[in-house]
Amino acid sequence: MIExxxxxxxxxxxxxxxxxxxxxxxxxxxxxPNNPLAHALLAACLGQDEKFxxxxxxxxxxxxxxxxxxFIHYIHANLLYERNRPEEGxxxxxxxxxxxxxxxxxxxxxxRGFVMLQRWSDVQEMAEIGLMLDAEDVECLNLRALAxxxxxxxxxxxxxxxxxxQRDPDNAYSHANLGWSLLQExxxxxxxxxxxxxxxxxxxxxxxxxxxxxxxxxxxxLYAWLLKYFLWMxxxxxxxxWMIMIGGYVGYRVIWNLSENNPAWARYANPLLALYVAFxxxxxxxxxxxxxxxxxxxxxxxxxxKEQIRTSNMIGVCLxxxxxxxxxxxxxxxxxxxxxxxxxxxLIAGSCGILLPTLSRIYSCSEGWPRNATIAMASVLGxxxxxxxxxxxxxxxxxxxxxxxxxxxxxxxxxxxxxxxLLSQFAVxxxxxxxxxx
Amino acid sequence: MSxxxxxxxxxxxxxxxxxxxxxxxxxxxLAELGRTAEVEAExxxxxxxxxxxxxxxxxxxxxxxxxxxxxQALVILEEIAQRGEAxxxxxxxxxxxxxxxxxxxxxxxxxxxxIETDPDVEDAELSAQLGVGAAWQDSDVSEGxxxxxADAAPEPVDVDAPExxxxxxxxxxxxxxxxxxxxxxxxxxxxxxxxxxxYGKKVGGGILMYGPPGCGKTYLARATAGEINASFLSIGxxxxxxxxxxxxxxxxxxxxxxxxxxxxxxxxxxxVDALGARRSDMVSGAARQIINQFLxxxxxxxxxxxxxxxxxxxxxxxxxxxxxxxxxxxxxxIFVPPPDAPARADVLQVQLRDKPQKGIDAAKIAKSxxxxxxxxxxxVVDLAVEAKLTEAMRTGVPLPLTTDDLQAAAKRVNPSTxxxxxxxxNYAIFSNQGGVYDDILKYMKL
Numbered sequence: 001m002i003e004x005x006x007x008x009x010x011x012x013x014x015x016x017x018x019x020x021x022x023x024x025x026x027x028x029x030x031x032x033p034n035n036p037l038a039h040a041l042l043a044a045c046l047g048q049d050e051k052f053x054x055x056x057x058x059x060x061x062x063x064x065x066x067x068x069x070x071f072i073h074y075i076h077a078n079l080l081y082e083r084n085r086p087e088e089g090x091x092x093x094x095x096x097x098x099x100x101x102x103x104x105x106x107x108x109x110x111x112r113g114f115v116m117l118q119r120w121s122d123v124q125e126m127a128e129i130g131l132m133l134d135a136e137d138v139e140c141l142n143l144r145a146l147a148x149x150x151x152x153x154x155x156x157x158x159x160x161x162x163x164x165x166q167r168d169p170d171n172a173y174s175h176a177n178l179g180w181s182l183l184q185e186x187x188x189x190x191x192x193x194x195x196x197x198x199x200x201x202x203x204x205x206x207x208x209x210x211x212x213x214x215x216x217x218x219x220x221x222l223y224a225w226l227l228k229y230f231l232w233m234x235x236x237x238x239x240x241x242w243m244i245m246i247g248g249y250v251g252y253r254v255i256w257n258l259s260e261n262n263p264a265w266a267r268y269a270n271p272l273l274a275l276y277v278a279f280x281x282x283x284x285x286x287x288x289x290x291x292x293x294x295x296x297x298x299x300x301x302x303x304x305x306k307e308q309i310r311t312s313n314m315i316g317v318c319l320x321x322x323x324x325x326x327x328x329x330x331x332x333x334x335x336x337x338x339x340x341x342x343x344x345x346x347l348i349a350g351s352c353g354i355l356l357p358t359l360s361r362i363y364s365c366s367e368g369w370p371r372n373a374t375i376a377m378a379s380v381l382g383x384x385x386x387x388x389x390x391x392x393x394x395x396x397x398x399x400x401x402x403x404x405x406x407x408x409x410x411x412x413x414x415x416x417x418x419x420x421x422l423l424s425q426f427a428v429x430x431x432x433x434x435x436x437x438x
Numbered sequence: 439m440s441x442x443x444x445x446x447x448x449x450x451x452x453x454x455x456x457x458x459x460x461x462x463x464x465x466x467x468l469a470e471l472g473r474t475a476e477v478e479a480e481x482x483x484x485x486x487x488x489x490x491x492x493x494x495x496x497x498x499x500x501x502x503x504x505x506x507x508x509x510q511a512l513v514i515l516e517e518i519a520q521r522g523e524a525x526x527x528x529x530x531x532x533x534x535x536x537x538x539x540x541x542x543x544x545x546x547x548x549x550x551x552x553i554e555t556d557p558d559v560e561d562a563e564l565s566a567q568l569g570v571g572a573a574w575q576d577s578d579v580s581e582g583x584x585x586x587x588a589d590a591a592p593e594p595v596d597v598d599a600p601e602x603x604x605x606x607x608x609x610x611x612x613x614x615x616x617x618x619x620x621x622x623x624x625x626x627x628x629x630x631x632x633x634x635x636x637y638g639k640k641v642g643g644g645i646l647m648y649g650p651p652g653c654g655k656t657y658l659a660r661a662t663a664g665e666i667n668a669s670f671l672s673i674g675x676x677x678x679x680x681x682x683x684x685x686x687x688x689x690x691x692x693x694x695x696x697x698x699x700x701x702x703x704x705x706x707x708x709x710v711d712a713l714g715a716r717r718s719d720m721v722s723g724a725a726r727q728i729i730n731q732f733l734x735x736x737x738x739x740x741x742x743x744x745x746x747x748x749x750x751x752x753x754x755x756x757x758x759x760x761x762x763x764x765x766x767x768x769x770x771x772i773f774v775p776p777p778d779a780p781a782r783a784d785v786l787q788v789q790l791r792d793k794p795q796k797g798i799d800a801a802k803i804a805k806s807x808x809x810x811x812x813x814x815x816x817x818v819v820d821l822a823v824e825a826k827l828t829e830a831m832r833t834g835v836p837l838p839l840t841t842d843d844l845q846a847a848a849k850r851v852n853p854s855t856x857x858x859x860x861x862x863x864n865y866a867i868f869s870n871q872g873g874v875y876d877d878i879l880k881y882m883k884l
Contacts (some may be wrong), residue, residue, distance in 0.1 A: 008675075302867045
């Protein structure tokens with residue numbers, strides 16, 4: 001009976017019904033409290049439900065009962081990956097390989113640890129070893145393709161994936177992986193087809209759902225270019241990404257200073273600067289903005305996640321604020337001198353605009369302190385913006401002298417707010433890369 | 439044999455304590471007198487003189503079997519068997535013990551060896567249970583499986599005798615569309631067989647009910663049996679797991695036969711996704727074999743399923759092997775949604791029966807418990823009762839339940855169907871071939 005219960009649990013795990021699998025394993029353990037396999041599988045199920053304390057207790061018990069089981073070390077590695085501890089996970093996977101060097105699954109596990117560390121050549125190497133042991137191992141084929149794609153060898157990756165699909169045409173992961181590879185090559189429609197197929201096979205596959213949405217959005221030419229940029233950035237190491245971002249900003253400041261000092265240069269510099277600013281803004285808002293547009297279409301609306309819908313709502317409101325601010329220019333022009341007529345518009349539009357970076361990235365920061373920090377930052381900026389906007393509206397309704405005084409008073413805090421907004425961009429970029437150990 | 443004989447034997451042993459046959463004789467005499475404690479003492483004494491004597495050990499093992507210390511008996515016998523000193527008799531005892539422990543394979547091995555060395559020890563009953571011996575030589579059924587089936591219970595599988603439910607459709611609140619579906623598919627073909635024949639409508643196939651857990655699928659199946667006054671046979675997950683270890687398609691066949699024998703009968707498979715999971719998800723071959731058998735039984739290849747209404751329930755129809763959905767099998771998928779407001783009020787009223795209460799407005803609570811399953815509503819009542827009980831113990835004044843108590847409890851219960859719909863939504867959007875899950879989309883108003 002115990003065997004049947006464990007087997008049933010494994011079936012449920014394959015179906016990704018981890019809570020039911022845990023129930024089955026718990027009842028197996030009630031009959032046989034020292035069954036190492038049941039403890040290990042239970043640990044895996046609990047890990048999937050993010051009950052990490054209990055999961056750790058069970059995997060430790062399993063390791064104690066059967067210290068020489070490669071499979072249990074392998075499950076341990078998976079659990080550690082789940083807890084965002086790739087280095088420790090790699091050690092566990094290595095232990096599994098020491099005990100049983102002939103199983104491709106364990107090399108795939110090692111490769112997945114390297115994926116978390118973005119060590120793509122190591123990923124590829126491990127996947128290759130796995131494939132030497134079993135040339136048809138679909139997981140290794142997929143990992144190799146991922147590594148190839150991240151190293152820019154998309155055509156090799158595609159060949160790998162098509163081979164994987166020939167062996168197992170019903171593997172959703174292969175379809176999704178190929179979809180991403182095609183997206184990187186700019187073959188949008190084909191990519192969408194594969195994402196759709198992946199979701200048909202495995203409707204809960206998140207990487208396919210995200211891919212499908214990105215594919216649909218990149219039907220917009222401007223976004224297609226941006227997506228290319230995002231995917232290109234994604235392939236770079238963390239440090240290079242930072243150098244590009246900071247380099248871009250420093251370059252912008254240098255050119256700006258030069259054109260300030262040499263009016264003759266301004267003719268060439270200004271369009272360049274405007275382009276840079278437009279690009280920077282687009283990297284923040286393009287994605288949620290297109291999510292907003294996707295919601296006009298029934299399928300898009302259904303495919304978006306709750307988080308994406310929430311983000312697109314927030315961005316929508318902010319942009320509406322920016323547009324309203326700009327639309328208020330005639331009022332400023334009517335009430336103020338020509339040289340400062342743009343001030344009310346700028347205050348309102350700017351106050352809304354500086355919220356865009358933080359709001360657009362709340363849900364890309366991982367749960368826990370990074371997301372909380374982003375939300376806190378957004379709240380502080382939001383309060384500042386709210387005060388600025390309210391003060392601007394009040395000021396516009398005051399007599400002329402009082403109005404001028406009020407505007408003067410607002411300008412300085414507003415400048416501070418802008419600096420905060422600028423810094424928040426870098427902070428959010430950093431927070432988005434943080435992985436919380438669990 | 440009398441106590442005198444015992445005294446005489448003891449006296450003789452005083453003189454020659456090393457005489458093992460004599461001591462064994464004494465032990466046997468004592469055993470016949472039922473003095474088991476003394477038997478054990480004598481045998482252990484004997485072992486001190488000849489620690490490796492297989493005969494003494496066999497006697498000791500038999501004693502342990504008699505006194506229900508089978509694990510100790512097993513240890514002794516396995517030890518002598520390992521040293522190759524076990525007699526045929528010892529092996530028979532060992533085989534019996536192993537069979538009781540469920541280790542059919544080793545039991546067979548020992549029993550075979552026993553009857554090979556000494557055909558006289560053959561035991562008809564044990565032979566039948568293990569599928570070993572002259573009578574079984576020609577069996578075309580593979581030995582192992584047959585033996586596994588005979589494991590422990592002589593009955594193929596422990597299915598309860600079919601019940602005859604008293605509840606009818608009228609007892610099931612709401613769900614009129616679901617009931618009509620079942621009538622059309624399962625009940626009318628039985629009641630008005632001629633009409634169906636006249637239109638050339640093929641009778642047969644099963645109904646698969648799916649939906650969030652705790653929303654009355656099992657209750658509905660039982661009511662179907664009550665509605666047509668049929669017997670009701672329910673196969674749950676534990677029966678299935680029994681089959682997995684038994685590796686026995688025969689068990690499944692026996693279940694269907696039992697249903698056919700009891701026609702009209704509603705044969706209900708609860709959590710059918712365990713019995714009929716996608717073959718690619720199955721880890722073991724045994725479970726896969728059972729799927730094939732299940733399909734064959736549904737098709738009624740070797741027998742006629744007339745008079746048997748086959749119903750199944752699952753929370754996860756998408757995990758079912760696609761072969762089950764072909765025509766003639768579970769070709770009708772019926773979505774059983776969470777109870778609507780009037781049905782929820784009914785459920786609450788049933789749950790509140792016999793509980794102290796004052797002017798409870800069930801309809802009002804029903805309105806604020808959208809998405810609650812029957813099981814959730816039960817949890818609401820339980821929580822409210824608990825809170826009231828705690829209060830009564832603190833104040834010493836027992837107060838009746840009120841609408842507010844239940845409303846407060848309802849806020850603390852998270853509708854369990856929510857999570858189910860989150861998963862179901864994805865299947866309904868992305869994997870809705872042929873519109874099988876349109877009902878989900880309709881219910882979710884997507």
